[in-house]
Amino acid sequence: MKELSRSTKENGIRVLLILLFAFIALVALFPIISLIVASFSPSTDLMRFGLTPELFFSGFTVENFQSLFGGEAGAYWRWYGNSLLISAILIVLSLIFSSMVGYALAVYEFKGKRFIFILVLLILMIPFEILMLPLYTMMVNLRLVDSYFGVMLPLIVAPIAVFFFRQYCLGLPKELMESGRVDGCTEFGIFARIMAPLMLPSFAAMAILQGLSSWNNFLWPLIVLRSNDMFTLPVGLATLLTPYGNNYEVLFSGSVMAIIPIIVLFLFFQRFFIAGLTSGGVKG
Amino acid sequence: MANTATAGKKKRSNILYSKKLAPYIFVSPFIISFLLLSLYPFLSAINMSFQRVLPGQTSYVGFSNFERVFNPVFYTAVQNTTIYVVWTVVILTIIPMIFAIFLNHRLMMFTNFFRASIFIPALTSVIVAGTIFRMIFGESDAAFANQVIGLFGFEPVEWRYSAGTAMFLMVALACWRWMGVNVLYYLAALQNVSKDLYEAADIDGANAWQKFRHVTFPAIKPIFIFLSTITTINGFRMFEESFVFFETTSPGNIGLTIVGYIYSEGIQRNDMGFGAAIGIVLLGIIFVVSLVQLYLTGAFKKEDA
Numbered sequence: 001m002k003e004l005s006r007s008t009k010e011n012g013i014r015v016l017l018i019l020l021f022a023f024i025a026l027v028a029l030f031p032i033i034s035l036i037v038a039s040f041s042p043s044t045d046l047m048r049f050g051l052t053p054e055l056f057f058s059g060f061t062v063e064n065f066q067s068l069f070g071g072e073a074g075a076y077w078r079w080y081g082n083s084l085l086i087s088a089i090l091i092v093l094s095l096i097f098s099s100m101v102g103y104a105l106a107v108y109e110f111k112g113k114r115f116i117f118i119l120v121l122l123i124l125m126i127p128f129e130i131l132m133l134p135l136y137t138m139m140v141n142l143r144l145v146d147s148y149f150g151v152m153l154p155l156i157v158a159p160i161a162v163f164f165f166r167q168y169c170l171g172l173p174k175e176l177m178e179s180g181r182v183d184g185c186t187e188f189g190i191f192a193r194i195m196a197p198l199m200l201p202s203f204a205a206m207a208i209l210q211g212l213s214s215w216n217n218f219l220w221p222l223i224v225l226r227s228n229d230m231f232t233l234p235v236g237l238a239t240l241l242t243p244y245g246n247n248y249e250v251l252f253s254g255s256v257m258a259i260i261p262i263i264v265l266f267l268f269f270q271r272f273f274i275a276g277l278t279s280g281g282v283k284g
Numbered sequence: 285m286a287n288t289a290t291a292g293k294k295k296r297s298n299i300l301y302s303k304k305l306a307p308y309i310f311v312s313p314f315i316i317s318f319l320l321l322s323l324y325p326f327l328s329a330i331n332m333s334f335q336r337v338l339p340g341q342t343s344y345v346g347f348s349n350f351e352r353v354f355n356p357v358f359y360t361a362v363q364n365t366t367i368y369v370v371w372t373v374v375i376l377t378i379i380p381m382i383f384a385i386f387l388n389h390r391l392m393m394f395t396n397f398f399r400a401s402i403f404i405p406a407l408t409s410v411i412v413a414g415t416i417f418r419m420i421f422g423e424s425d426a427a428f429a430n431q432v433i434g435l436f437g438f439e440p441v442e443w444r445y446s447a448g449t450a451m452f453l454m455v456a457l458a459c460w461r462w463m464g465v466n467v468l469y470y471l472a473a474l475q476n477v478s479k480d481l482y483e484a485a486d487i488d489g490a491n492a493w494q495k496f497r498h499v500t501f502p503a504i505k506p507i508f509i510f511l512s513t514i515t516t517i518n519g520f521r522m523f524e525e526s527f528v529f530f531e532t533t534s535p536g537n538i539g540l541t542i543v544g545y546i547y548s549e550g551i552q553r554n555d556m557g558f559g560a561a562i563g564i565v566l567l568g569i570i571f572v573v574s575l576v577q578l579y580l581t582g583a584f585k586k587e588d589a
Contacts, residue, residue, distance in 0.1 A: 135321070156313075
């Protein structure tokens with residue numbers, strides 16, 4: 001009898017929790033759902049209401065996507081390609097470099113280690129925005145304005161990723177390094193072949209976060225990029241948001257397309273991410 | 285022990301095997317990028333703040349840039365940014381903690397689905413998210429938000445054109461996007477809480493609040509400190525949430541932020557020295573606030589323990 005009432009109570013809590021989170025999930029997803037609805041609404045509606053189309057279909061249409069894919073999208077696909085290229089390179093480089101630094105700070109004892117870690121924390125505290133004017137001058141002097149390299153250069157070593165990798169690597173089993181040494185591995189070999197596989201969940205997590213930050217990065221590309229053809233996707237889309245660029249067909253369908261690569265990245269890495277956290281292969 | 289000694293002796297000849305050298309090679313990318321892309325620009329930002337930078341000629345002007353910084357427009361920017369920081373820090377540290385604890389609850393179901401749905405907003409860029417928010421919080425009566433408040437008998441609101449609602453839009457946009465990320469951070473921290481501690485607490489007859497205070501919170505406190513620090517710093521760096529609603533000019537500067545001020549003076553008006561001076565003042569603000577915050581959250585005490 002007591003057993004029964006307890007499970008009834010538990011079911012009640014369960015239902016309440018699920019209802020609560022169903023509501024939260026709805027709030028979280030609502031803006032994205034309404035974007036998708038808007039992208040399938042006639043552009044005359046979007047024009048008439050400006051940026052405030054009625055939420056419910058006054059007519060389903062794919063004409064926004066037709067103009068996006070049918071050559072009326074202006075430089076949209078060029079921006080898309082720019083963003084893809086820049087993000088891909090930045091993910092790879094920043095994962096390699098940041099994990100190396102974080103790993104060294106966690107597993108080795110060496111002179112200056114504490115100093116370097118404090119530097120990492122300091123840079124985390126110094127906002128990029130304070131460095132951006134000198135960096136911009138630097139890019140002008142190096143003739144890197146309006147170039148891919150100019151966009152990427154300041155973002156290759158991400159202090160936040162260094163910090164994350166360091167925290168993660170503190171939990172790595174250091175005995176494996178010794179056995180690697182006994183087996184004649186180089187120090188880099190130990191990192192690449194023994195420890196890095198153990199760090200996969202942290203790589204997955206950082207791939208998501210670094211991918212996000214470079215795909216969605218706005219201020220620096222806005223400053224360093226000049227020509228329409230070199231814009232990254234957020235900078236390009238922002239030009240459509242101005243009162244003069246009422247290209248709503250491309251703005252809404254293009255915004256939907258802008259989320260897709262990052263969702264793919266997320267779904268792809270999320271499995272490793274969650275598996276890594278739950279299997280407990282490496283505990284922090 | 286003997287193993288290490290012989291291994292060390294055998295491989296001393298080759299730098300690839302050097303345990304002493306390896307860490308320096310590993311951290312070298314950071315050192316290079318620090319010197320080139322942080323330290324040098326930092327020093328030139330300080331230098332620049334004392335200069336008047338004109339095309340082809342720069343001259344030192346002493347503290348005059350700093351004297352110009354403290355003007356009513358700057359105070360407006362500081363005020364806007366500070367209000368934004370307070371709201372985002374309070375919302376983005378406490379609510380995700382509650383969500384994460386619920387999601388981590390023994391009786392919770394569909395955890396992966398809910399976790400993913402809360403995280404999905406973080407995948408959008410501010411520009412895309414801002415487009416959506418401008419659509420939902422549009423000026424016309426037909427806009428969704430106005431229809432909703434209409435149901436409760438309120439008049440339609442011109443969201444982007446008064447100070448309070450403009451702040452609401454910027455805070456709402458940031459909180460909507462970052463909620464899920466912070467929930468993930470808390471969830472990761474909760475994974476490390478030992479189940480034994482809860483069992484022990486149960487045996488001692490602890491209630492839910494006591495369990496939270498003495499078991500859960502101590503375990504997630506480092507993440508709490510981390511998130512409140514990061515959210516504060518990110519809040520003072522805010523630019524995009526304002527840009528997406530107002531570009532660079534808002535009525536009565538209701539959307540002006542400190543970084544927005546740097547951008548409009550340093551980049552748009554090309555007054556680099558003045559922009560750099562605003563940046564230095566911003567750094568001072570962030571530094572002081574972060575120190576106070578770390579002190580209040582007890583982050584320094586942990587060092588001694």
